[in-house]
Amino acid sequence: MGVYQLKREQTFQQPLETLWDFICDPKNLKKITPEYMGFDITTENLPDEIYPGMIISYKVSPLFGIKTTWITEITQVKEREFFIDEQRVGPYKLWHHQHFLKAIPEGTLMEDIVTYQPPMGILGSIANKILIKQKLEEIFDYRHKALVDLFGK
Template sequence: MITIKKHSGIYTLETTQEINIPIREAWSFFSSPNNLEKITPSEMGFKITSEVDKKAYAGQIITYKVGILPGIKSNWVTEITHVENESFFIDEQRFGPYKMWHHEHWFYSQTNGKTLMKDKISYKIPLGFLGHLAQTLFIKKQLITIFEHRFKTLETYFDEK
């Protein structure tokens, strides 16, 4: 389930997904920045451009190239600001296509041996009225498409394990 709400000029996207692996495996997969490309739609041309040789840690800077519109790529720089092992991590945009991007990744161990993941992204779009128009016309749809792709990819990927 994916919801997007607007408040005080900021949008908040929230999504949840139960995946078919224990929390230790889920944490190992999602705390490795190199796995992000595996769950991002290929048409976005997502590519990590910095050297990433460690699991997520507070203060880690990661740089990317990502397609924000057909034929238009953007540099994106994020910082992992908080990490609590097997519980959550937060990444924040330092430079990129959004005026603000704050992404919380939460992990909850389930009694059935699975993991419940919750994402909460608070973001602000630049360009005032034009940015809000872009949100209505394509940004919202693009974000929903990304998370729907991720949902399907993870269902397939972890059901094979």
């Protein structure tokens, strides 16, 4: 029923190119995902840089340690500005994740906008209020800290 959005911004003193090169290598996603998620990329021969149309498959345990398959497609890429990934198979009815980078005087501004819809109609909306929203915020809090650990503020 409900469609929700999570927005996050983070600034770095690193140049845009450094952050772009990191976030555009799909293998780096594991480095910024909490261990308890059991995140494993299952796509074989994964290239070091994303491209439009790229399909990436994962095994992930978002809730209660239950492994699920998650398949995303990189639908758009504008070099050194943004890329978008969308779920093709996975736990959400809708998952649309926009990643933006912008050079600023202090370094780089990174912005994530996730638009999502849980499955199961009204039950999914209730689950979002009770659990899903909090879990997504926790995951993005972890990413924030992991990126600071890697690149500084």
